[in-house]
Amino acid sequence: MNVSTALRILKEQGYKYTEKREDLVTLFAKEKRYLSARDVLNHMQRSYPGMSVDTIYRNLTLFTDLAILEETEWNGEKRYRLSCATQSHHHHLICLDCGKTRHIDSCPMEAIPVGETGFEVTGHKFEVYGRCDECQAN
Template sequence: MNVSTALRILKKEGYKYTEKREDLVTLFAKEKRYLSARDVLNHMQKNYPGMSVDTIYRNLTLFADLDILEETEWNGEKRYRLSCSTKSHHHHLICLDCGKTLHIETCPMEGIPVGDTEFEVTGHKFEVYGRCGECQAQ
């Protein structure tokens, strides 16, 4: 996902373009890691001092609903990152210190036998948390 694709999705779904929304998506495109709402608010208030946490949460929720952002949770807090542009099925390694992610190309669901259980799997999420090499070195 990139900024222009995200803005095209917003327009296609009937949401208006605003400079603030573009700046928010640009932040995620630049950071390439999971960010909390507080991280986003701190960044956005530099250019928009009156911006509220409610505005941030509304836009983060909207962007997640439109699959512009991916959402996860750790330490009881939701975090967001720009959706992957990779169309192939994959999962992530997530650094708990800096929020950077790495792709895992294999899927652990392939080894879970659900075929004879009359249970239809409609989706799953697999994330591995730890510390990246840069954060370990600090």
């Protein structure tokens, strides 16, 4: 996903364009990693000193609902990143130090025999947490 695609989705879904929303999406496009709401608030308050945490959460929720952002949770805190541009099925390796992600194309669901259980799988999420090579070197 890129900034123009995200803004187009907002417009198509009936949400108005604001400079703050564009700046928020641009932040995620530049970062290429998971960010906490606190990270986003700290960044946005540099340009918009009066911006509240409620505004941040409201927009993070909206962007997640519209699939502009992906959401995960670690250490009891939700984190967000711009949705992947690829439409192919994949999962992520996530660095717990810097938050950067890498795609992995294999899927562990193929090895789980859920078909024999009578359970209908409607979706799944698989993430591997650790430390990237750059963070290990530091």
